[in-house]
Amino acid sequence: MEMGTLKQILLITDGCSNQGEDPxxxxxxxxxxGLTVNVIGIxxxxxxxxxxxxxxxxxxxxxxxxxxxxVYKEALxxxxxxxxxxxxxxxxxxxxxxxxxxxLGSKQTMEDLPPxxxxxxxxxxxxxxxxxxxxxxxxxxxxxxxTNKLPMVKESLLDxxxxxxxxxxxxxxxxxxxxxxxxxxxxxxxWSPKLEDVSTVFPKLTSxxxxxxxxxxxxxxxxxxxxxxxRGIRSNDFMEEA
Numbered sequence: 001m002e003m004g005t006l007k008q009i010l011l012i013t014d015g016c017s018n019q020g021e022d023p024x025x026x027x028x029x030x031x032x033x034g035l036t037v038n039v040i041g042i043x044x045x046x047x048x049x050x051x052x053x054x055x056x057x058x059x060x061x062x063x064x065x066x067x068x069x070x071v072y073k074e075a076l077x078x079x080x081x082x083x084x085x086x087x088x089x090x091x092x093x094x095x096x097x098x099x100x101x102x103x104l105g106s107k108q109t110m111e112d113l114p115p116x117x118x119x120x121x122x123x124x125x126x127x128x129x130x131x132x133x134x135x136x137x138x139x140x141x142x143x144x145x146x147t148n149k150l151p152m153v154k155e156s157l158l159d160x161x162x163x164x165x166x167x168x169x170x171x172x173x174x175x176x177x178x179x180x181x182x183x184x185x186x187x188x189x190x191w192s193p194k195l196e197d198v199s200t201v202f203p204k205l206t207s208x209x210x211x212x213x214x215x216x217x218x219x220x221x222x223x224x225x226x227x228x229x230x231r232g233i234r235s236n237d238f239m240e241e242a
Contacts, residue, residue: 005133008066008087009220010080011039012153013141015054017213020184023056026217027064035224037064037217038087040079042149043072060213066090073149077156081163084136089125133170139185139220142177143211154202161198174223175201178216179209185219 009030017023027037041057054070061068067087071079113121138160140153157175164171172191175198180186188201 005135007035007135007224008084009035009037009064009137009139009217010084011037011060011139011141011213011217012076012080012156013039013041013057013211013213014043014145014149015041015057016143016145016211017056019179019210019212019215021214021218023213023217024059024063026214026221027060027066030217030221031063031065033221033224035064035221036066036087036090037061038066038083039064039068040076040083041068041070042076042146042152043070044148045072056213060217073152076149076152077159080156080160084160084164130167131169133172134164134167135172135191135224136164136174137220137223138173138175139216140175140177140205141211141213142205142207142209143179144208145211147207150205150207154199154205157198173198176216176220176223177205178219179212183219184212184215187223 030037037060039057039061041054043054057070058068067083067090069079069083138157142150146153161173164173171193173189173193174187174191175189176185176187178185188204189198
């Protein structure tokens with residue numbers, strides 16, 4: 001059973017989108033293009049989990065085929081790791097179910113199997129989760145409403161880098177913030193397997209401005225496309241030289 005590279009956008013925000021297109025609709029577009037959109041909504045100590053801004057968090061993740069968690073900022077580090085791993089498992093289970101339907105029939109899923117066989121397949125899913133290649137674009141809301149939450153965002157990204165480095169599979173990691181100075185997003189960490197270097201970008205995490213979550217997500221989708229385009233150009237150059 002072969003599995004391609006898992007591609008995730010991890011959006012960290014307080015859910016206060018206030019400029020540009022609907023982020024829920026953009027997340028659906030990302031999912032159509034093979035990207036999973038996971039969202040972590042951050043609360044201040046005085047905020048309720050029922051705030052309308054955080055309903056947007058759930059909507060984006062549901063539309064993007066991913067996971068969502070709403071947490072108080074102190075719980076952010078362990079949540080970032082958990083959401084990333086759970087989203088991988090969810091994606092892999094969907095892949096396995098698709099394979100099973102081809103083998104056993106259109107109505108068969110992993111849940112329909114006897115406990116023993118289901119357990120064996122879950123072992124395969126866990127192994128794939130450790131060995132498959134993973135690309136994660138972290139999209140960080142640095143608007144004015146995120147000012148007092150950014151210190152915990154930094155800590156959580158350090159923990160995520162340690163967790164992902166422990167995997168067997170190849171990792172590629174990029175980080176963007178929004179709003180950008182001239183565009184919807186601003187790159188602060190380019191695609192790299194060296195996750196331990198993530199701390200070097202922390203001085204660039206400053207807050208201010210509006211929250212264009214929809215346009216930011218659209219630009220994040222484009223970063224995956226640009227990477228594929230660059231690989232194609234390099235491949236063609238190599239073929240011409242040969």
